[in-house]
Amino acid sequence: MATAAIDAARILAGGDLPGLIVVNDAGKPLLVLPGTQVLRLAVPSYCQDDPTLARVIDEAAADVFFRELDGRTVQECLPDEPKEPPVVDGRATALEMAALMARTRSPLVAVTNPDGTLAGVVTMHALLDRILGDGA
């Protein structure tokens, strides 16, 4: 949770992810950080109140983002009511992960190692691609 907010934004941008799984100090999945929540910290609040105001800002969006996120941590991006991530172990089938995403309305599930630490993340997009992508 002490990860810099700007690094979280970069991971979202580079990783084709709808959100991030935040882990605790022991490496166990703690909660889901939706990507739009990072945007809430990156965009000045007066622009969020009236998005058309953003049009008159004579500054590159990247500069605004870097200034707003400077020195902030993931901790500050957390939603008021954080959602516990849907979690599966390494034996989960594609259908099981799809069922969990459908049930929790989460576009990503955390995959854990036997000791409960985070092994990886499966996104809805990757899952659908795997299920329907090949020859479908």
Next chain:
Amino acid sequence: MATAAIDAARILAGGDLPGLIVVNDAGKPLLVLPGTQVLRLAVPSYCQDDPTLARVIDEAAADVFFRELDGRTVQECLPDEPKEPPVVDGRATALEMAALMARTRSPLVAVTNPDGTLAGVVTMHALLDRILGDGA
């Protein structure tokens, strides 16, 4: 809304999209269809009630999806409380779209033509990539 649900799932899978914008007969954006909502139709409900049950199904996920979605339309995938899509026109700046995503907590915005018909969709991922991706 008469689009086949299986085609919606394929577009989600192939298009790297967190959801779809559903348009009315006049081509104007009507609502957002979150990807997880399509999964709710694709996965048998007893699996959603207990995702671990999915593990014992001796059938490929793709076969289950095709059977469940067969003959269904996007209309049937719509959430109980559909969300109106955030909409911008072609003059919107990157910061304006980010502000709108932050405000509406939507990972996609609809871009419209001057006549109000849908011109395209910008995803949070594409936007972050554009803002932070180059040399950031």
